[in-house]
Amino acid sequence: MDLWQLLTELEHKGRENDAVETDRARRYLNITRDTGEFLALMVKATGARTLLEVGTSNGYSALWLAKALPPGGHLYTIERQASKAAEARSHFAKAGLSGRITLLEGDLAQQLDAVPGELDLIFLDADRSTYLPLAERFFSHLRAGGLLICDNAVSHQEEMADFSAWVDRQAHLSKAQVPVGKGELLVYKGQ
Numbered sequence: 290m291d292l293w294q295l296l297t298e299l300e301h302k303g304r305e306n307d308a309v310e311t312d313r314a315r316r317y318l319n320i321t322r323d324t325g326e327f328l329a330l331m332v333k334a335t336g337a338r339t340l341l342e343v344g345t346s347n348g349y350s351a352l353w354l355a356k357a358l359p360p361g362g363h364l365y366t367i368e369r370q371a372s373k374a375a376e377a378r379s380h381f382a383k384a385g386l387s388g389r390i391t392l393l394e395g396d397l398a399q400q401l402d403a404v405p406g407e408l409d410l411i412f413l414d415a416d417r418s419t420y421l422p423l424a425e426r427f428f429s430h431l432r433a434g435g436l437l438i439c440d441n442a443v444s445h446q447e448e449m450a451d452f453s454a455w456v457d458r459q460a461h462l463s464k465a466q467v468p469v470g471k472g473e474l475l476v477y478k479g480q
Contacts, residue, residue, distance in 0.1 A: 292352065292356060292384045292385075292386075295352070295380060295383055295384050296322075296325070296349070296352060296353070299319065299347060299348075299349045299352075299380065300319070300322060300349070302317070302347075303317040303318075303319040303347070303349065307319075314370065317346050317347050317349070317373075318346060318414075319346060319347070319349040319350065320349065320350045320353075320414060320440055320470055320471075321469075321470035321471065323469050323470055324350075324440065324469055324470030324471070324473065325349070325350060325352075325353035326353070327467070327469045327470070327473065328350065328353050328354055328357070328412060328438065329353050329354070329356065329357035330357075331410065331436065331438065332354060332357035332358060332410060333357050335409060335410060335435075335436055336359075336409070337358070337362070337409035337410040337435075337436070338358065338359060338361065338362040338363070338409055339362065339363055339365075339406060339407070339408050339409050339410075340354055340358070340362070340363070340364045340365065340408065340409065340410045340411070340412070341364075341365045341366070341367070341404055341408050341410075341411045341412070341430065342354060342364060342365070342366040342367070342411075342412045342414070343366075343367050343397060343411070343412070343413045343414065343415045343419075344367070344368070344413070344414040344415030344416075345366040345367065345368035345373065345374065345377045345392060346368065346373050346377065346414075347373055347376045347377055347380060348366075348376065348377030348378075348380040348381055349380075350412065350414060351364060351366045351377065351381070351390060351392075352380065352381070352384055352386065354412065355381075355384075355386045355389045355390050356384075356386065358389055362389065363389055363390070363391065364389060364390045364391070365390075365391050365393060365403075365404045365408075366390060366391070366392050366393070367392075367393045367394075367395075367397055367400045367401070367415075368392060368393075368394055369394070369395060369396060369397065371394060374392055374394040377392060378392055397415065397416075397419055397423065398419075398423060398426075401423065401426055401427075401430070404430060407430065407431070407432040407435070408430045408431050408432065408435060409431075409432060409435050409436070410435060410436050410437070410438070411427055411430070411431055411435070411436075411437040411438070412437075412438050412439075412440070413427070413437065413438070413439045413440065414439075414440040414441070417439075417441065417445055417448040417449055417452070418448070420439065420449070420452040421451045421452045421455055424452060424455055424456075428459075428462070428478060431478050432478070433478055433479065433480050434477075434478065434479075434480075435477075435478050436475060436476070436477055436478075437475075437476040437478070438473055438474070438475055438476075439452070439473065439474040439476070440470070440471060440472075440473060441471045441472060442466050442471070442472035442473055442474035443466070443468065443471055443472025444471035444472060445471075446472070449474065453474065456474075456476050461478060461479045461480065462476050462477065462478055462479065463476070463477045463479065464476045464477070
């Protein structure tokens with residue numbers, strides 16, 4: 290299936306589902322298209338080759354990230370819900386991107402240990418209450434000169450406040466907020 294056609298299909302499905310679904314676990318909560326475009330551009334502009342996404346859902350954002358990777362690049366993505374992980378795997382196969390993506394299924398804290406090596410870019414789009422307790426681990430996986438991006442920095446600013454304050458206290462981290470989609474917090478890891 291053509292990737293653009295699949296992305297459009299997933300956008301419509303996500304909007305329709307989330308408009309009527311009241312159970313948060315069954316909502317897709319996908320990023321916006323402009324956020325997808327922004328993420329793809331960040332992957333290309335930074336020359337990122339090894340990525341981590343936290344919060345796969347149905348795979349929509351992973352498709353944006355994986356399509357932007359250079360040859361030999363790889364995306365690790367973590368999803369705790371089995372039904373969403375299965376749906377995402379199906380979408381990766383349809384897009385012909387399964388070879389660039391490793392989907393790790395289960396608890397974030399446990400699956401984070403399965404991510405090998407240093408990462409060039411991390412995209413956080415999951416339960417924001419996990420960010421602060423895992424902050425040290427996220428940044429230990431991120432190489433010097435790497436970039437961490439958090440979705441929902443504007444739409445859920447209060448939920449991100451403690452994590453953002455922690456980032457401010459780290460001398461080797463620099464941050465900026467970008468008004469794309471629901472707001473993106475960019476954190477650069479210095480030397």
